[in-house]
Amino acid sequence: MMNKKFKYPYLITAPGYIESSLGIQVMHRLCHLINQHGGEAYVVSSLTNPEWNTPQLTIEKYNEYKESGKVFIAIYPEIESGNPLEAPVCVRYMLNKEGVMNGNNIDAGEDDLFFFYRQEFAENEANANLLMISTYDLSVFCDDVAEKDLDLLYLNRVPRNAVDFSTLPENIKVLSMKQPLSLNELAKVLKRGRVMYSYESSGTCALAGLCGCPVVARVALGYEKYAITEHTSKDVGNADVAWDDSPQELERVKANLYKYKEFFEGLESVSNQQIFTFLDITQDKAQDFYDSNYKENVVRWVEQQTLSPERVALVSKNINELVSPQTIYVCIYDSSKSWHAVLTTLESLLPVNRMYSRLNCIVFTDEKYTLSKDFDSWVSLHETTKLSATIKDITIEQCFNWLQYVRAGVTFIADRFFSAMCYLNKVSEYSAIYPDKIFINDSDELESAFLPNFSIDYFLGYPHAFFVGCFFHQSIFRDNIFYNEVLPDSFDFDILIRVVTEKGNSSIGHFPEPLLISDSKKELNIDSSKIEQLVGRYLSEKGYVNSLILHNASGGCRIVYGHNKDLPKISIIVIDNGNVSLLQRCVMGVLEKSKYTHYEVLILSCYTEIEENRYWLEEVSKIDPNRIKVILSPYQESRARLNNIAANQASGDYLLLLDVAVFPVHDEWLENLVNHCLRDDVGCVGSKVINLNKKIYSAGMVLGLNGVGESPFLGSDYLAPGYMHRLAIEQNYSALPLLCLLVKRSVYQYVGGVDESLAEGYLADIDLSLKIRDAGYLSVWTPYSIVATDLSPEKNDRNNEACSEQERAIYHKWGDIIANDPAYNKNLSLTRDYRIEKYIRPRELSLEPQRLPRIMLFSGGCNPIEIYRLDEPFYKMRYNGMVEGAVASDSLVISDFLQTKPDVIITQNYIQSRKIIDFKSMKDCFSIYDMNYYESRNFDDSKNKKEYLNKIKENLASFDRVIVGAEALAEQYGRVHHDIQVLPTYLPHFWNDLALKGRGSDKPRVGCITLDLSDEDIELVSNVIRDFFHHVTWVFLGAYPPKLKPFIHEYHRYHGFTHYPQQLASLNLDFAIAPLADNHANRARSNIRLLEFGICGIPVICSDVLCYKGSLSVNAVKNRYKDWSSAMSQYIHDVDSARKVGAVLKSEVQENWMLNQKNLEIIKKIWLPR
Structure with a gap:
């Protein structure tokens, strides 16, 4: 049973277990230790150690995690690239430096966690997490053999042809992975070792020391990166190695071999602490992922929707002034x-x-x-x-x-x-x-x-x-x-x-x-008896004196109405789709599993040319000619047309539209539909449809969900209660699918049956349901009528896809109810059923003096530029009562748009132009594209420039205005759009709330943020970085070229924009550099990096390029070594003066570049049509 504290499971990828590889042992041992400490871990491996608790991951268990959406943690060794398990949370366990073993690029995500087996593998990474797991048995690896008679050479990554054997003792024994030994065999050899030569740092060197065999460190030409260094010896408690094989050096090392044993005896307690730290950090990461993606963050949602005191006061005043x-x-x-x-x-x-x-x-x-x-x-x-x-x-x-x-x-x-x-x-x-x-x-x-x-x-x-x-x-x-x-x-x-x-x-x-x-x-x-009494009183008042009130497993009530009516005849309509096995299963299921017997079956077929179908239809009609009727059509007809034909020929007062791929799973399925359909106020009743794995295939329909409409709860367990028990309680939906739908024949005929012009089947289903609703009847969905199918649920994916003509027609016909399904709730997502909409929705305050302008933003909320230029200005304006509207993700569907009814829509993704065309066909609104970059290679290439501009013009044609963040962009794109406005980027106020630490290191700490820098940008200052290596502490946030690694003192991984402001503040920089090459792309940038440094009071040396020109107090230099070097020297020799410049810069940013009311008014003016 998994410890409740460690509730998220681990999947660990590792090669098959072998004793001759320490790295492989460590990965398997980690799995064992997680399970031993109360976690749940599996290895993705072909072979395991039977003495350890390392269960292998089965495909069934993996599919269970993937299909259920359960959060799990993948642990990858450094030899693994990417995220092959598609894990929500990734851990990189660095058993060596990146690329050393396999030459691979890890391709890690920005949210990946890193743990290092040894400090040397972390290199210059700041705040590195260590996880040293010992797999050594000190009773096996010990110095208990007095006779030392072997000279040894360890080879693994260094090939034999790189070794000069003439410098080694004769008859030397080679320990190699090509001839692997078991651990016991390896210990016996090492105990006999006089000396072991090694051209690489390895755990086998530590094992040799434990066995009383000194190690001589050698370096092979071309394989220097593998060599033992003084730094690597620190990872085994400073236990020494010999740097040559002279007798004096070997005696020196032998005198210190006891340190290996001391180190590994102390390692167990350190390792235990590190494993618990590892579990805490990884579980917290998984919990954060769950909270962000699955858990309802109700508190945050309420806070996002909160009105400002000024807006509340204004509304209160208007209410109090009513007559x-x-x-x-x-x-x-x-x-x-x-x-x-x-x-x-x-x-x-x-x-x-x-x-x-x-x-x-x-x-x-x-x-x-x-x-x-x-x-x-x-x-x-x-x-x-x-x-x-x-x-x-x-x-x-x-x-x-x-x-x-x-x-x-x-x-x-x-x-x-x-x-x-x-x-x-x-x-x-x-x-x-x-x-x-x-x-x-x-x-x-x-x-x-x-x-x-x-x-x-x-x-x-x-x-x-x-x-x-x-x-x-x-x-x-x-x-x-x-x-x-x-x-x-x-x-x-x-x-x-x-x-x-x-x-x-x-x-x-x-x-x-x-x-x-x-x-x-x-x-x-x-008290449930009180509820039963009050509901019973209601039913009696409505004439259902024989009704029963039953209680289901989820705590709800089920009503059996006990109608005083003759049981009606049901006409069950099944449309043959050419698959005779499906047809047999459906029809025979009805005949064999129907406690309700007053029905007829009408089978409509257009497939008489298929001999197998024709033969079976002839035979089934003979079973009971009065009950089973076969209607043949010589022409291929649509499902809608065939349903209408059958409805006209049916003799029952009620029609059951039953999909041929659906079949009953219990014998009360039909009478539980009839239970509701006999009510005067009900027009149709639908069943719960499950698949063969007992998961929900269909449970009613939510209008507007992922398009025109979709079933909620897809893939949920069929016995799950669902959100607010809605998967376990009978209820009224606005629309029901025709998979298994019982409808009054008179109502079906009154509304004109299924619309035969709608070729897309689910649209016809929705249209029929809404016509029934429009006629004043209820549509009831009941979980007590269960039918099954082996169809696979198909979630609508309308992202970046234009509407079909038929969908557009349905939106025009039923747009209001699709956007505001009365059976759903406007606070729930239209892309993730029954999840609170994490994006902002408009607040309805009908007594405000005038309707606020309504703006809708497309924003994923992850891209810093979207946050700076769209999300934060909108949130602040909305809070201040300047605008209303919504912030929605890029997966926005038309129903979102119709629900919000915006006056203005803004996006930074012109791929959305197709959606914008669809939106504007539904409701006229002003559309804006916020542009913040362009592809410089196309402008530098005169051959492609015209073609590129024409493409941009075509993409922007559906927008009424283009907003850019720099004059350079306005100049370049002035020819492709008639309305281009320049809007600077401002800093949100969360930058004002940072915890800044005092600076006091011996050498100035100089920072560089490389998150959006190209190699060309960094190359401008590469010599400066190298030459000032001894004068400053270089602190880099973000990646850098490998050649600079020896000169970077601290490397900080980027942890995403949510953490970025505090991460930048925590670097404790004395000053920063901001290099940019002078090219088209960089000229069009904003000055946001200078503002970020400025609000932290960090003085800046930056390139003298167009985007950084202006009134900010920064030290702008030409992109020449002497200018960068001079500016660096100036700040290094007078740090106090530099700090004063930083203070001035901070004051300028606070006064002119924050999202204050003045700048919000500027943004509002440009966002709204004139």
Whole structure:
């Protein structure tokens, strides 16, 4: 059983286990140690050590990880390139320097973790993580043989022909991987060794020392990189080696051989500490990946959506100035008899009350509390026994417009309450309104509860989701039925179901924003018998006196209606697709697995020319001619056409459209569909479709998901409850697929059947469902009718793909409901079902004095230029109430666009131009392309320049404006677009919050950020780096040419933009260099690197190129050695003066180059059409 702390598994790639390779042993041993310490690890290897706990990874286990989306950690030795296991988290275990063993480039990702077996392998890397794993058995490798009679030579990476054997003793014994020895055999040889010559640093040298055999270090011409050095000896506790084979040198080394044993005896405790550090770091990395990609980060989502105090104040002012603003009473039930819980709720409402005086509270409690002055003017205390009487009194006195009921301990999200007040002051058609909420789950984590618009079937099946935080209109309390004999424990549910019973489904509204945070265990703790009683009362009122209420495994209710009607005849329609085996399985499954027997089967076929099909159709029709009918068509017809033909010839009152690739898996599948379809308000009912691996193939359809629509929960376990139990509860969807759909024949005919002009099948399914909905009928999906298929689910991938004509037609016909599916929620993603949309969505504040300009950005949120130029300016403007809108990923679908209804769309990817054309065909909007680079080789090549410009012109034709970050770009592209604007790049305010350390090293620390530098840029200063090696400490963040490695003192890996600001600040630089070659590409750059250094107070020496010209206090030099050298010397000899320049630069950046209000106004002006 895996330790809960180490919950993410490890997959370790390694060659097959052999005792003659220390590196291979280490990889296998690491797997063993992870498992020994309570983790879960597998080796990807052909052979393992049977004495170690190293299970081999099976293809089944790997597929389980991949298909489930489970986060796992791959550990690759340095001989492995890339990420062959496609792991979410990669660890590089450096058992040698990169490329030494295989000559390969590791091709690591920027998020990869690095661990080094020895310090020498880390070279100049700063803050290197070490992981030294000993595989040596000191009882085997020990000096217990007195007679030393062998001279040894160790060869592995150095070939024999590189060794001058004339300089070695005669009859020397060669230890080579070509003739590998077992560990026991190797120990016996080493114990007899007088001396071992080695041309390379290796673990075998340490084993020789343990066995009392001194090692003589040699260097082979051309293989110097493998040689033993004084530095490598540090990795075995400074145990010495001989630098020649003179008797005096050998005696010196023999006297120190004891250090090997001391080192390896102490290594075990060091190794244990390092393995735990390794586990902590790698598990934290995997948890971060899970949190970013899978876990709902509800707190961050709420923070992103928060309104500024200024915007809240403006909205509050407008509400208070209404002719008759709504008065709201919040009733707080002290169910836990806790003043702390009551106070938590009241304090969360305090900022709302201070800005909106028409908010009042009643606390229903049996305890004696004293209210402080913060609350005594708007909060009153009443006994719980007087709940009904109190509500009656305030209704008669007309004290309120809306009453809300919550349990003490609930925390209101203040600015969401202001949004709710806007909503409540606008609507008048509802008797009750339920909000979205955030629950604290059993693990004390926050999880969203984002609900659909009112769904009667979902409500009856899982009422807990709806009643928490409900608002009730005062008009309903004029009727005694709404508060007589209502108990505090179930007040909100009782009132809500009475409203549904008396006023109907259309009287229930939905406020689609999370209004409060609540403990789900407390809020949902209503006795199941009480729920059964209230739901039963509703069913009786609706005439279902024989109904049954059953409870499912997920805690929800299942309704069996017990209809007082004759069971209708069902016409089951199956369309032959030419595959007779599928047809047999489908039809015979119906005949053999249907407890409901009042049906006929209509088989429509266009494949009579296939003898096997024709023969089987003839035979099956003989089984029961009254029940099984075969309809043959001489022509190839569409599925839609054949369904309509069958519907006209069917004799049943209900049609079951059954895909030929689908078959029943239990005998109640059909009667569970009929259970709902007999209801007067239902038009069609759909089944849960699973594949042969018991995974979800189809579970209803979410409109707008990954295009026009798609099934949610694809690939989930068929018994999983799903988000808010939506995979386990009967509910109403806006659209259902025709895989297994029961529909009233009269309704089918009324809406005109399936649209035969829609060749793309799933579009016809959606169109039929929406026509049924438009006719006033419900579509019900039930998880209790399960059918199966061996089809593979096909997720729509519409990224960078233009709409088809038929899709465009569906969008035009049904665009509003596709973009705002009432069975889904606007806060949930349209590219990842039932995940909170991590990108910004517009906030609806209907009482703002004027509609804010609405902007939609395409941004992946990972590229620093997108963050600087798009994301951060938008977030800041939105917070300040300057604009509204959305930030969406590059996988944006048209439904996102239709939902946001932007006035302006902005992207940095002109590949999106096809999407922009689609968008503008749906809704007119202003489109902007933010351009920040160009390909210099095309401008330098006069032959291709014209062709390149024409291509750019074509790509930009769909944009109304082009924004560039530099004048050089504006000049170059002025000929390809009619509206080009220059907009500088500004620094977000998170750069102001960095923790800067004091500088005080002996030599100046000089930094260079190479993240976006070319080899040409770095070559400009390569001689400067070399010549000033002894005068400064060179600190590089990012890669550099290998030839500079001897001169770089510290190398820091880039950990991604999220960590970059603090990473830069932590380098503690005295000054920095920013070299750029003077070429087209660099002239068009922004000065952002200077701004980053500047905000950290780091003085800069930079190339005197166009992009770095301006008013900033930097030392710009010509790209000549003497100028760079002179500037370096100046700063080295007067660091204090340099620091003063850095302080001036910081002040300039803070004053002119931050995203302050002045610069936001500049951005807004350029972003909006004139």
